[in-house]
Amino acid sequence: MSIGAEVPRDRAKRLLLGRGRYVDDISLPRMLHLAFVRSPYAHARIEAVDCTDARALDGVVAVLTAAEIADAVASWRAEHKLFPAMAAPEQFALARDIVRWQGEAVAVVVADSRAVAEDGAELVAVTWHELVAVTDAKKALEREAPVLHDDMDSNLAFTTEVASGNTKAAFEKADHVVEEHFRFHRHSGVSLEPRGIIAEFEPSENRLTVHQSHQTPHQQQDLYARLLSLPEHKVRVICPDVGGAFGLKHHLMADELVACVAAKLLARPVKFIADRLESFLADIHCRDHEVTARMAFSPSGEILAVEVDDLFNAGAYGQYPRTSIAEGNQITRLTGAPYRHEHYTANLRMAFLNKSILGHIRSVGHPIACAVAERLVDMGAAKLGLDPIEVRRANYLHGDDFPRTSVGGVEFEYLSLRGCLDKALTMIDVPGFREEQANLRAKGIYRGLGVGTFVELTAIGPEYYGQGGQHISAQETCLLRLEASGDVRCYTGATDQGQGIDTGIQQVVSDTLGVPLAAIEVISGDSALCPVGGGSWGSRGAALAGEAALRAANTLRRNILSIAAGLLQKDVAALNIEDGTVVEAGISHMTVAEVARIGHFQPYAIPDGIPADLTVVERYATKDRLFLAGNGVQIATVEVDVDTGIVTPLRHLVVHDCGRILNPLLVREQVRGGVVQGIGSALYEELRYDDDGHLLTGSFADYLVPMAGEMPDIEVAHLENPTATSELGAKGAGEAGTAGAVSAILNAVNDAIAPLEATIAEVPVTPPRLLKALGQI
Amino acid sequence: MKTLRISLTVNGEVVEREVPARLNLVDFLRHDLGFTGSHVGCEQGACGACTVLVDGETVRGCLLLAVQADGCKVETIEIMEFEDLRAAFHRLNALQCGFCTPGMLLSAQELLQAKPKPSRAEIREYLSGNFCRCTGYQAIVDAVEAVARARGG
C-alpha cells in the first residue's frame, strides 16, 4: 500500500538543486516590466495624474492610468447571492477619482526593466486631495464617519445574526457567566515568494497566456476572460512552481489584472513581481476582528449558552471573487462548535474602512472562533474552580451526538474530540507540569499551559459558491492517460504549492490502479491542460482531488482489465493488477504495458463492446455536503518573562483527525507549518497602521515573522476516522495547525500570568501589550 | 545610468560584465547570468532567500551590489556538492514550496562546516536568518541534525 506511506515528494529534488522555476525565473523575449504608482494616503481624491516626465524617460514604454485602461478592462463587484444584503461597491483595476487605502495603485509604468519602471513611477506626479481616513470599524460605523463609497449610506457592509435556542433566557437563568472582549489584529499570509505574473498576449489569435504564482488557474482563466472580454478558450493560466500561497494567492489581484491589460494593450510580454513593501501594503490581509463573547455555565460546568458579537474590520472593498464575508461567517458559525449546548446567538457587523482588502488566508476565521471559545472555557473553569481539561471533556460533542447540525448551522458527520484529548494527555504530563509550574512560580518564573480545541471546516462543497453566483469550482476532476509504455499521466485540477498534493494523488492512483509510484506523473497547475477543478485552497486537495483521482483510477483499472480479459479470454472478475502486471490468483498474465501497447496500436485485437478507453476522466462533485469537519486538540506551554513581556513557546503538541491520511510525512510538516503560522499571529505578526491609515509595518524589521530560533519542536499525532462520504475517506488537513494554535497559546499565556491577577485577550500578544496587561506600563 | 565593468568568478567560471552600479548581486546572478536558484524574498536583508557564497562565506545577495563582488568568487546553490544534505531534506520533507530552500541549505552547510556537532538549539539559532513560511522548521532541524550525525559529527 502506498496510501498512508511516508513517500517523499518527487518535485522536491528539483527544488533542492536550485532548479525550481518560479514566475520570476521565467523570461520571455521582449518582456517588459511593471512598477505601480501607489497612493501614499489611505483616503484621497486624485485631482490630476501627470505622466509627462515618466513617459519621457528612456526605457519607459508606456504609463497607464485608469483612463487609459478603461476600455480594455471591466470593473467588478464582490457579490455573494447567499448574502444579498452585503454591500458590493464597484472596483476598478486602477483607482478612479478616489483611492481608498494606502498602496492602492493609480497608475502603472511599463518599461524595459523593473529598475527603469521604478524610476518612471517616481516621475509620475499625482495631485492628491487628502480625505479623512476611517481606520477602525467602531469609528467607521459612527454616524458622523465619512462614508467610503458613494452608493452606500454608511460603512456597514453587512450585518447578520445566527441564532438557535433561546440565548437570552439561558444567560438570564445561568448561574455562572463569563465574558471577554477580544481583539485579533490584522496580518497576512506573507508567502516568501511574493505575488508575481507574466502576461503575454498574441493579438493575431486574441490569446492571453499567463504564468502566475497562484493557487487557482481555472478561476483566473475565467476571470481574465470575462474582465478582459476574451474568449475563455483563448486564455491560459499556468501556475509554475509557487513559492508559498496560504490563501493569499487565490484571489483576483488588481495588480496582476493590470499586468494582463498592459500585455494586451502593448502586445508584449509583461512581468510584475511584487516587492516586499507592496506585498505588505497591497496583498490581501486577514483577521482584524473585535469580538465580545460570553459563555454561560451550570454549577457543574456544563456549557449552557454562547453569545458572540463580531465587529469585523474589513478592507476598503470586498475581496473578489469570493467576497470578504467568510471570516465573519466562520466566526459566527463556529465559535463554541466543539461543545454541546443548545442556545447560541452570534452577531456580525462588517465595516468597510481605509485599509487593504481583507480576504481568505489560511484557516479563514477559525483561529478566532477557536480562541474565543477556548478562552471562555478556561475562564469558566477558573470561575467554577474546575479543571479546564475536564470541563472540555464533559462538554465535547461525542458518541451519540453525531451526526449533528451544530447550533451555528454546521454539519458534523463525526468529531473525535475526546479521543484527541485523551491522546494529547498521553503526550504531556499535565500534573507534572502543574507541579513544576508551582515550583517555578515561587522563583518568579511564570509558565503556563493552554489547551486549544479546534473544529476545521475543510473541502467545501459546490453549494456555497454555486448558490453565491461565483465562478468557483468546488468539485474536482481527474484525467488519467495510460501511455503506450504503460506509464500513467495524471492531470488534476488541484494545484501544488509545496504541500505535496501531487504526491498524495500519485499514491492514490498507484494503489487503486496497481502500478508503481514511479510509473505515474501528476500534472497540475495549467488551465488549458488540466481538467477543470478548483485548485488548492480550503483544505480540499486530498478530500476532493484525491477522490476524483481514485475514481479515475478505478475506471482506468476496469478498462485495462477488460481489455486483458478480452485478449486472454478470461473472466474479468478473476483478474487484478498488481505492480503493473495483470494477474489471476497471483499468476502473471501480461503487463499493463502490453495492454497499453495493444490498446494504442492494435485496437482491432480487442473484442468489440468492452470499455477500452485508455484515457479516462472522472469527477467528484458532492451534493448537500457543505463541509467535511476535521478536528483536533492542541496543547501549548509557554514561559512569560514578566519583566520584558516576552513569551517563549516551550512545547506545542497537536492531535489531529483529518480522516484517512494519504501521506503522514507530508501531513505532519503541514500541520507544523500551520502551527508556526498560528504562533506567528498569536505572538508576533501584525500589520499596524497609524490613525490616518498609514502602514507602519512595511518590512520584516517591523512585521515580525516566526523564525527557527523562536519556534519549539511541535509534536504531532493523528487519529484516523475516515469520512464515510467518500471512498477514500480523506478530509482536509492543511489548515488545522493554524486553526488551533492561537487558542492554545493565548490560554497558555493567560495561565502563566493568572497568579499575577492579569489577563490578556488581544493578539498578537506583544511585549508592550503583555506588560500593559501586567500593569507594568 | 552609471555602469561599471566587473570581473568575478561565478560557479567556477570567470565572468566579465558591464553592470549598472545599482544592480544588486542576486539580481545580477539571477537575471544576467541565469542562476535563478537564489531567490528574492524581501530585498531588505531580512529573509535569507537570496543567500549565496562570496569567497566561501554566506552573504545576502540583495544587500551586496554586483560591483562589490568584483574580483570575488561567488557560488550559488546550483553547484553546491552536498548531496547528503539534499537527500536528508528530501527524505524528511524539510521543504514545501522550496523558495527558502537554497538559502537554508547554504546556511546549514556553513553551520555544519563550522560546527560539526550542533545541538538542535544551535541549529535553530544558526538558521534564524532564513525565513521559511511553509514548514514548521522542525523537519529542517531534523535534516541538519541527521546529516551532522551521518557525517560523524
Ligand code: FES
Ligand atoms: S531577499 Fe535578501 S534577505 Fe530577503
Ligand code: FES
Ligand atoms: S519551504 Fe516554502 S518558504 Fe520554506
